[in-house]
Amino acid sequence: MSLRDQLKQMVESVGGGMGAVIMGYDGIAIDEYIKPEATIDIQMMAIEYAAMLKEIKKTIEVLNSGAVEEISINTDRAQVLIRIINDDFFVVMALQSEGNYGKGRYLLRVEAPELHAGLQ
């Protein structure tokens, strides 16, 4: 299955999914699947998060509190889940506020190895 198909399957099955993007820390998207009805600009968001993630990883390293695996940022308009794939790439999935947060985390965790494989 192509990376885009994997992303599509996650977004369509999670419940309340708006889109997902695989991106490098340099802010360049590798692949994405975004529903036309998405209410936030997911690609722009992912680009902004790429810079922030670098900061977060650095901070966590300085604090010696482990390797970052997952970050989520929830607002009153959206739930954004970020899963680190490796030292170069991460995947962002955006859900509506009432989307299935638990299932989103689960899907990202179990699909990360396959996404990783697809990036080789």
Add this chain to the structure above:
Amino acid sequence: MSLRDQLKQMVESVGGGMGAVIMGYDGIAIDEYIKPEATIDIQMMAIEYAAMLKEIKKTIEVLNSGAVEEISINTDRAQVLIRIINDDFFVVMALQSEGNYGKGRYLLRVEAPELHAGLQ
């Protein structure tokens, strides 16, 4: 109940709690409860996160994707939950990797108004 007692009650009841800190975005802690056996430096972490949170709030604002309510950063050593209390303060709760993440999010959400009241 004092702020510290509220934090203590949350940390002791969540399952796998290591500590919690109420902090301003200036990195000054208002109150905290940290278990002696905590394996990460929660206060130092909260200080580092204060600066990062400012960045994250600014980014979210620029993207017009709503008001930040909750952030979590999970590593292979700890789960860190951050709940925004108001424009000045946030609360950080750190759990062990195997701690009860869902209950942590729930407790922070339901206790935030009382913490807010305690800060007036």
